[in-house]
Every structure is written in structure tokens, then in C-alpha cells.
Amino acid sequence: MLETSARLLRLLSLLQTRRDWTGAELAERLGVSGRTVRNDVERLRTLGYPVHATRGATGGYRLGAGAALPPLLLDDEEAIAVAIGLRTAAGGTVAGIEDASYRTLAKLEQVLPARLRHRVNILQSAMAPLPGARPAVDPATLMAIATAVREQHRLRFGYRNHDGMTSSRETEPHWLAHTGHRWHLVAWDVDHADWRTFRVDRITPRVPTGPRFTPRQPPLGDVADYLARSIDAGPMRYRATVRVHAPAATIAPWLPPSVQVSPTDDESCLVAAGSDTPHMLAVYLGMLDVDFDVTGPPELVEQLRRLADRYLRAITPRPA
DSSP states (O other), X not given: OOOHHHHHHHHHHHHHHSSOBOHHHHHHHHTSOHHHHHHHHHHHHHTTOOEEEEOSSSOEEEEOTTOOOOSOOOOHHHHHHHHHHHHHHHTSSBTTOHHXXXXXXHHHHHHSOHHHXXXXXXXXXXXXXXXXXXXXXXXXXXXXXXXXXXXXXXEEEEEEOTTSOEEEEEEEEEEEEEOSSOEEEEEEETTTTEEEEEEGGGEEEESSOOOBOOOOOOGGGOHHXXXXXXXXXXXXSEEEEEEESSOHHHHGGGSOTTSEEEEXXXXXXEEEEEESSHHHHHHHHHTTOSOEEOOOOXXXXXXXXXXXXXXXXXXXXXXX
């Protein structure tokens, strides 16, 4: 059971997370009796926090507006979660927020107790930004899309494909998603009358937005599953079908759902894969860790030859 002071902070934190709580719910979360919850609510009121009782069959509590709440009220897990989020954002995919993320981390450290500040500092010092050419999105573009999603307004934008060609799109935007490397928009394409997934770094919004729309049911019944499949199966500049010397049942569990695996016999199968560059496709095939045969495209064959030569040089002793 939590000590009284820690329990009060935990109770106040719970009241901040959602609008209404029943007394039974709070008692269960805090591991105390309903009477203790009522006493703790009275203590918070004495300290100046407007905790209102709500009516209903079971009754409950609600934290009123206008209270002079602490600037930050975080338990250990929440503090670590915020630190990870800010540190990730500092090296993330939204352009121009790196400095803001570091400033926020500095402010976080100032208001945390010494014990939590020490844990956050340990975490921050141990994390290193991952180098790479992650496409950054314009915060204004991200906000324009998010606003259209929230307000349920059609979104018109110019879209640049992987070949650099630009087309005009009119969509009903439904969800924004971040995969860890890129931001994506899942939307109903009005002209094609079908669901589409768009990379946000390739979007240029156009104003004004269009009329309001009625939200549709998620594609495939689950937007996360659709997003994973559509990203994997999106337009790729280089594609190849290779013969893999392993049973399909052995290979399939290691591949995304969109990669087609077709058994040819008990000892081999055909794998259809794609990538934006021949180098990425060659590395991807190498990660299967089994023998395979490739006949094309020519760019992939050349890239595999280059990789083979590079690996061979890496293990060949150099003349003294």
C-alpha cells in the first residue's frame, strides 16, 4: 500500500488522466478501501484542488478546471516515457523540432525530484541518435493534415512519387501514423474510390480544404493491419522474384504479409520482393540467410556482384 503522501500524488495523477472516475475504480488502482479514497479526496480539497463529486448510480469524482496544478506530476514510468519520447523526437522525422525537444528535456529535469532526474539523465546519456537519411516532414504540413483529419475535411494536396513525378490528389484523410522511420497518411482517395497510403514527406497541402466528409470504416477492418500491408506492398522501383533453397513454410514466418512466397517443391520456393534501391533489395535477400538464385533485374544482379566482391575483399589478406 502506498504511503499517504505518495498516494495523494498518485490519486491526483489519476484524476488528471481522464474526466470521470468511480470511487471503486480509484480504490482498485490505489489498492485501498473506498473510505480511504473519500478521505484522500477531502485532503486534496483541503490543499486547494477542486475535486468534484459526480452524480449517478455509482457516484464518482472529477477534477475541476482552474486549479493551480503542479507543473509536472509524473511517476517513475511516466518520467521515463516522456524522456524517451523527447529524446527520440530530438533525432526524429519532424523538421525543426530537435532544439525544442532538447529544451523541453532540460525543463523536465528542472522540475523532477532528484531521484527521477538522475534516472532521466542516465537514460539520456545512454541514448545516441541513429544516423541515416530519414525523410523529415514539415511541422506545418503535419499540422495541416492532422487538422483535416480532426475536422473531417477533405484534403487536397500535391503528391510526389518515388520517380519525382507530382500529381494532384483529393482525399478524405482518416489517420496519421508514424512507423519509426516515416510519417504516413491513410486516406480515402476520392478520384480512385479506394483506400491509399501516402508518405507525408511527399505531400504538399493545398488550401482551402474541401467539404466535410463522413468517416468510413477502417480498411480490412483494422487500420494498423492495412497500414502494415500497404507500406510493404507500396510501389517499389526494383522488384525481383528469386528462387530460395528452403521450404516455403520455413521462409514465410520471417517475411511481411505482403511478400509473396510460393512453394515450388518440398525444398524450395519463389519469393517476390521489392525495394526502392537495388542495394536495399540485395541486403534484404541476404538477410534470409539461405541460398537463393537471381536472374534479374540487371541492377540487382550487379549489386549482388558488388557486394560479393566487397565481402571477399574483407576476408582476403592484404599484401604486407
